Amino acid sequence: MATSAPEPRTPRAQQIVEVALELLETQGHDALSMRRIADRIGIRAPSLYEHVPDKRALEAAIISVGFERLADAFEAATAQPGDPLDRTARVYRSFAAAHPHLYRLMTARELHRELLTPGVEDRAGRTLYEAAGRDADLARAAWAFAHGMTILELDNRFPAGADLDAAWERGLAAFRSQR
Amino acid sequence: MATSAPEPRTPRAQQIVEVALELLETQGHDALSMRRIADRIGIRAPSLYEHVPDKRALEAAIISVGFERLADAFEAATAQPGDPLDRTARVYRSFAAAHPHLYRLMTARELHRELLTPGVEDRAGRTLYEAAGRDADLARAAWAFAHGMTILELDNRFPAGADLDAAWERGLAAFRSQR
């Protein structure tokens, strides 16, 4: 079910990705600089380049880990009761709530797919595809809804008093009715 | 119907906002620096600060203009035929397609509402609220769907062959059925 991520080769490279991920999760994307990553490890920034080609590749490695973890969470929830669409949405929503900065990095920018661990994006997408009754158009629409709800909430775009549980439920009901 | 935006006081300040908006639309957000704005006007960057308090306020002014224009487009489309929800979605989608960088600035980040022209966000939101049958939860869910479709497309997140017209239609049908 869960796969062990085929993460970078050497222990040092792996450590860099781990440290960078933790820095991202605690401090946000703006804090994710090569200098700060190096600081946390106890080396100088230029030394990072012996282990990681450049920053884009490092971010791609973090994103790959994120997709693995999201896919793990999706697959672990298969056992849970209820409608598959609701279940998938619940996992999606709590993943984003638990890892807001990681979620943003994973979804709220253009993606350099060629730098990702191969297949990792598809694996996370498969759960939603199944939950949408293997209807690709419906799955994309439902993903757009889930991402929209998530990112608008993270960006504080809804009015202060908005009942987001209710909005989620209305949307999910809409998509369930189409399947 | 359309309101004239209560834009900045002096002609110079207004020109700065116009030039900045044009720079944003043609070159994207990364190109939107005080130096480049000044270049286009033919003055030096420090002189901008005589007319605009700082960059955040300038961006907020641009965003306000964006909301005015979106609201104008929504209201102008009231005359068009078809379901209000479809009509609103069509306008939303073409606004984003026509002004991708502006759309991103308006929606894909946290919003400093206190710097916006008062009421401008509500005015744009009202059309969707009406189209959703004055159901706030449904309107928020529909907005999330529309924003998700839009921003995921702008960020090239859908697979190469994806039929986005079909995905839009599936989502809109879902929301129509709930109203």
Place this chain on the structure above:
DNA sequence: GTCTATAGTGGGATAGAC
């Protein structure tokens, strides 16, 4: 594998003269 030194680039913003 790590270091120092540094290049190169860009950014926002202020002080004070005119």
Place this chain on the structure above:
DNA sequence: GTCTATCCCACTATAGAC
């Protein structure tokens, strides 16, 4: 209202020594 001069910040990345 605009200018010059400048500060201060931060970043990615490379060269070359050890």
